[in-house]
Amino acid sequence: MKRTRKSEVPEVVKQLGIRIKEIIEEKQLKQREVAHDAEMDVENLRKYIKGSQEMKISTLFKIAQSLKINPSDLIKDL
Secondary structure (H helix, E strand, C coil), rough: CCCCCCCCCCCHHHHHHHHHHHHHHCCCCCCCHHHCCCCCCCCHHHHHHHHHCCCCHHHHHHHHHHHHHHHHHHHCCC
8 A cells, every 4th residue: 555645745855856867867877876875775766866755864965975976966956
């Protein structure tokens, strides 16, 4: 049974997911490689990319580190 959220996902979360996806594609990486380097499950990374799940700040830092970028690059212009 699929769970439903108590509240709508903020638009900024969706925009962050789009930004992560763009960077992965720009760097020609695979999502599973990024997830592995960030020490997370690939399914969780996919949820973040789709904007269906909010992430902790520590997760944002891990993803940025695995993409070899500054965390501020992920949230800039959101």
